[in-house]
Amino acid sequence: MSRRRVLVVAACGLLPLAMAGVAEAQAVPGTALDGQNPQNVSSAIQILLLVTVLSLAPAVLVMVTSFTRVVVVLSLLRTAIGIPQLPPNQVLIGLALFLTAFVMAPAIKTINDEAMQPYMAGQISQQEAFNRGEKPLREFMFRQTREQDLALFMKLSKSEKPENRDGIPTYVLVPAFTISELKTAFQMGFVMFIPFLIIDLIVSSALLSMGMMMLPPVVVSLPFKILLFVLVDGWYLIVGSLVGSFN
Numbered sequence: 557m558s559r560r561r562v563l564v565v566a567a568c569g570l571l572p573l574a575m576a577g578v579a580e581a582q583a584v585p586g587t588a589l590d591g592q593n594p595q596n597v598s599s600a601i602q603i604l605l606l607v608t609v610l611s612l613a614p615a616v617l618v619m620v621t622s623f624t625r626v627v628v629v630l631s632l633l634r635t636a637i638g639i640p641q642l643p644p645n646q647v648l649i650g651l652a653l654f655l656t657a658f659v660m661a662p663a664i665k666t667i668n669d670e671a672m673q674p675y676m677a678g679q680i681s682q683q684e685a686f687n688r689g690e691k692p693l694r695e696f697m698f699r700q701t702r703e704q705d706l707a708l709f710m711k712l713s714k715s716e717k718p719e720n721r722d723g724i725p726t727y728v729l730v731p732a733f734t735i736s737e738l739k740t741a742f743q744m745g746f747v748m749f750i751p752f753l754i755i756d757l758i759v760s761s762a763l764l765s766m767g768m769m770m771l772p773p774v775v776v777s778l779p780f781k782i783l784l785f786v787l788v789d790g791w792y793l794i795v796g797s798l799v800g801s802f803n
Contacts (some may be wrong), residue, residue: 569601582679585599608720619733620697620730620733621656621695623652623653623737623803624734624741625648625737625738625741625744625802626655626659626798627648627686629741629798630651632744632745632748633790633794634648635751636745636752636753637785638777654797655799658799659799659802667688667689667693671686671689690726692752694721696730697729697733698721700740701732701733702736702739704731705735706729706732708732709729710724713728715728717745724753726770743799753780755777755780755784756777759776759777
């Protein structure tokens with residue numbers, strides 16, 4: 557009984573606070589969902605859509621930039637060396653983000669100069685700013701997308717073949733660009749795996765010939781992999797190849 561009394565007293569104490577919060581929310585202009593005022597309902601729906609778009613913005617930006625290729629290649633490199641925990645995920649993602657910003661810098665500058673600044677100055681409409689900002693991203697994605705991937709998604713979307721690239725919808729271009737990036741990243745990862753695989757084979761054969769079958773080959777081959785990676789200046793080669801692959 558004492559526990560029930562405590563709950564009742566707490567509920568009675570919180571009820572005025574809740575009523576006050578509702579009253580304050582209704583007092584803020586444009587926040588009340590009044591069914592008799594379509595303008596307020598429309599504003600609330602616009603705010604909801606804006607919040608939804610902002611929550612999806614990071615995923616959208618990742619899919620239309622160079623981030624996918626960069627992060628997949630760096631992850632495959634970590635797996636090829638044989639140390640899945642190093643570099644840590646925070647370092648890997650941070651490096652991928654900065655490399656993405658470096659690769660996308662020309663497109664970002666074009667978007668800022670031709671879309672963002674004129675829109676902030678009130679020279680163009682929101683729709684015009686969106687169209688201008690979309691153009692540099694589409695040009696970047698077209699340069700990195702294979703024709704057969706574009707043809708695949710055009711076929712899946714049952715769209716008519718356009719006369720030029722301007723007629724290809726963005727919702728067709730983005731998935732085609734993504735799978736093209738994944739293929740390129742896996743091709744680069746395969747090339748990276750070969751030297752480390754050779755080291756694993758040599759170490760395994762040496763241990764087997766010496767009868768040391770109980771010793772894991774990974775333990776012995778890991779120092780040689782790290783030594784090889786350092787001697788050839790691996791980070792210089794990987795980053796240079798990654799950034800150069802977008803030119």
